[in-house]
Amino acid sequence: MKNYIQDLNKAFENRIRLGIMSILMVNDSVEFSTLKEMLDITDGNLASHIAALEKIEYVNVTKQFIGKKPNTTYTVTKAGKKAFNEHLDALEKLLKNRD
Amino acid sequence: MKNYIQDLNKAFENRIRLGIMSILMVNDSVEFSTLKEMLDITDGNLASHIAALEKIEYVNVTKQFIGKKPNTTYTVTKAGKKAFNEHLDALEKLLKNRD
DNA sequence: TAGTTTAACTTTGCGCTACAAAGTACTTTT
DNA sequence: AAAAGTACTTTGTAGCGCAAAGTTAAACTA
DSSP, X not given: OOOGGGGSOGGGOSHHHHHHHHHHHHSSOEEHHHHHHHHTOOHHHHHHHHHHHXXXXXXXXXXXXXXXXXXXXXXXXXXXXXXXXXXXXXXXXXXXXXX | OOOGGGGSOGGGOSHHHHHHHXXXXXXXXXXXXXHHHHHTOOHHXXXXXXXXXXXXXXXXXXXXXXXXXXXXXXXXXXXXHHHHHHHHHHHHHHHHOOO
């Protein structure tokens, strides 16, 4: 049996980061507040997980003003998409393995 | 968007426990040493993860002697199978979600 | 214009987790 | 008698996850 466990990405082990990525993969751009609501977590917690994904360059941040309000949106980077897809492939193989 | 994140099982968040379960799901009974080799981790680490799965009754342990050697084998319980399948369902839904 | 609110953080602090390494118990092999 | 094998348990450390509180800057509010 090949060891697909090694191919799982540590960055996506946490459920919240898994959630962030799965949302960003199917939405071009998502706001901080939207993510916060979807995931139902505290803003601090979200910020720290996003920061982790930003640091490894899986997620891009865009800060702007919409009207008078600050607005932060996130997108997944090319590297992030690749890494996430590889993670899903590894997951799939791991779980379908029947040696 | 329904929050499938909540349906993910904390017990399976760790990659090693995910690996243990995925192996036990498709093999009736697996030895300690086999698991250790397949997962390529230290025996202490494996023992502690197995202990966690045992404690919540997702895994059964059987100790016996084969010839002169002690032999410990593990099987997944009914509850373990159910929990793992539910976890996989949640994963699938989370990742396929396109709202 | 002082005080409150909103958005998006950052910092703090604590409890929990993961892991390697070392120690243990019992047995077998040398 | 000593070494090795099986399956742990214990120890110690570093890191993580999270809520809560603190921060910044701009914007309404009285």
